[in-house]
Amino acid sequence: MDKNMTLISTTSTQASTQASRPSSAQEQALVHGGQLSTMAKRYHIEEKDWLDLSTGIAPIAYPVGILPSACWQRLPQHSEQLSQVARRYYQTPNVLPTPGSQSIIQMLPQICASRGFARSQVWLPKVGYQEHRKAWQKADYQTVNYTDINELEQIKHKDIVLLINPNNPTGVLYSKEHVCQLLEHVHSKQGLLIIDEAFMDATQQQSMAQELDRRHRATHLQPQNAYLTQQATAATETNSKQNSSNNSANDCPANAPHNIDKSDALIILRSVGKFFGLAGVRLGFVLASEPWLSAMSSSLGPWAVSGPAQFVGEQALTDHRWQEEQRIVLKRLSSALETVLAQAFAQPVHGTYLFKTVGTPHAPAIFEALCQQGIYVRLCDENDALRFGVPHEQGLKRLEYALHTAPIQQLISR
Ligand SMILES: Cc1ncc(COP(=O)(O)O)c(C=O)c1O
Numbered sequence: 001m002d003k004n005m006t007l008i009s010t011t012s013t014q015a016s017t018q019a020s021r022p023s024s025a026q027e028q029a030l031v032h033g034g035q036l037s038t039m040a041k042r043y044h045i046e047e048k049d050w051l052d053l054s055t056g057i058a059p060i061a062y063p064v065g066i067l068p069s070a071c072w073q074r075l076p077q078h079s080e081q082l083s084q085v086a087r088r089y090y091q092t093p094n095v096l097p098t099p100g101s102q103s104i105i106q107m108l109p110q111i112c113a114s115r116g117f118a119r120s121q122v123w124l125p126k127v128g129y130q131e132h133r134k135a136w137q138k139a140d141y142q143t144v145n146y147t148d149i150n151e152l153e154q155i156k157h158k159d160i161v162l163l164i165n166p167n168n169p170t171g172v173l174y175s176k177e178h179v180c181q182l183l184e185h186v187h188s189k190q191g192l193l194i195i196d197e198a199f200m201d202a203t204q205q206q207s208m209a210q211e212l213d214r215r216h217r218a219t220h221l222q223p224q225n226a227y228l229t230q231q232a233t234a235a236t237e238t239n240s241k242q243n244s245s246n247n248s249a250n251d252c253p254a255n256a257p258h259n260i261d262k263s264d265a266l267i268i269l270r271s272v273g274k275f276f277g278l279a280g281v282r283l284g285f286v287l288a289s290e291p292w293l294s295a296m297s298s299s300l301g302p303w304a305v306s307g308p309a310q311f312v313g314e315q316a317l318t319d320h321r322w323q324e325e326q327r328i329v330l331k332r333l334s335s336a337l338e339t340v341l342a343q344a345f346a347q348p349v350h351g352t353y354l355f356k357t358v359g360t361p362h363a364p365a366i367f368e369a370l371c372q373q374g375i376y377v378r379l380c381d382e383n384d385a386l387r388f389g390v391p392h393e394q395g396l397k398r399l400e401y402a403l404h405t406a407p408i409q410q411l412i413s414r
Pocket of ligand 1: 099100101102103129164168196198199270271272273279283284
């Protein structure tokens with residue numbers, strides 16, 4: 001891998017890789033944002049009076065409207081229509097609808113074991129969504145922490161690499177070009193690259209989804225499986241042409257030095273909950289080669305994605321006008337949040353269009369002081385940073401006011 005690969009945004013943290021083993025603490029439930037009722041009880045503030053910025057879920061949700069009664073009444077069968085829509089949205093032919101990425105994160109260790117990765121070492125970002133670590137350690141995999149993807153030059157034969165891109169909570173976003181180099185390296189070691197793109201929708205041009213299609217086509221000239229239909233290929237070709245001027249500079253090199261199926265070395269997880277503001281609907285997609293998708297589909301079993309989730313997903317993924325508007329609004333709201341945080345804190349602000357994170361040694365005390373004012377943010381697992389979900393204008397004013405009150409200013413400037 002090229003040591004000078006481009007990083008689109010970075011955090012200042014640096015740490016060496018280290019091996020870790022499962023501990024009983026890892027078996028316990030992890031702390032996540034979004035636990036408003038617990039907070040309401042703890043601080044004796046009614047739920048309705050909180051400003052909840054504890055998640056990275058868009059503050060504006062896709063307008064769901066009234067659902068046809070059939071989607072509540074019938075057992076949800078495989079929806080070819082939803083798959084078609086998802087192929088167009090993600091611009092890749094092989095898609096599997098899931099009840100959110102979390103369900104797949106939990107099953108990945110078993111699926112990987114059943115597909116020849118039982119003895120693999122798993123490389124995980126030191127800071128990032130900790131459910132990944134929990135799942136691998138629970139399944140007794142040896143895990144190794146990395147802080148920067150350049151450290152992944154050290155991977156060994158058949159290692160598994162997990163990349164969260166962009167990372168939650170650090171906001172680090174590696175460019176597609178950079179990730180392509182990583183994929184080449186992982187593939188050369190006959191390893192597996194799993195990319196969690198839960199927060200990628202507002203920066204689609206950096207997604208590796210189209211890469212799967214290119215790689216698949218490099219080794220399979222004819223579609224041969226249940227997930228890859230001719231219509232889907234035509235759909236992705238049309239979209240690829242439309243987007244080729246944007247993406248050509250970012251595309252991975254087309255040369256294929258290894259003759260095993262290159263698309264087999266890559267699994268991408270996408271979540272509908274974040275960008276569409278629909279975390280409650282429990283919908284996501286896996287983008288991967290057909291053998292991976294078959295294994296996951298059979299593990300999920302029948303009726304895994306509810307009828308309402310299928311219906312809403314279909315509407316949301318086809319509504320390009322709403323998506324475009326959402327990108328514009330999120331860009332505006334997230335940059336306003338960044339301005340407010342940059343004015344309040346001396347430390348740099350990182351993040352995505354869906355959240356911003358500030359590192360501070362006083363994170364626990366500031367978290368506590370904000371809670372006392374009914375503002376719920378995410379105290380990061382390492383207790384050294386606060387993550388702020390993107391608020392509406394009114395919420396932002398309340399946050400700005402709170403950050404400039406004397407108790408919080410004293411903590412910030414200590
Ligand atoms: C990086 C990351 N991946 C996956 C998930 C889970 O997403 P889903 O709601 O699709 O299960 C989260 C949830 O916060 C997350 O932060």
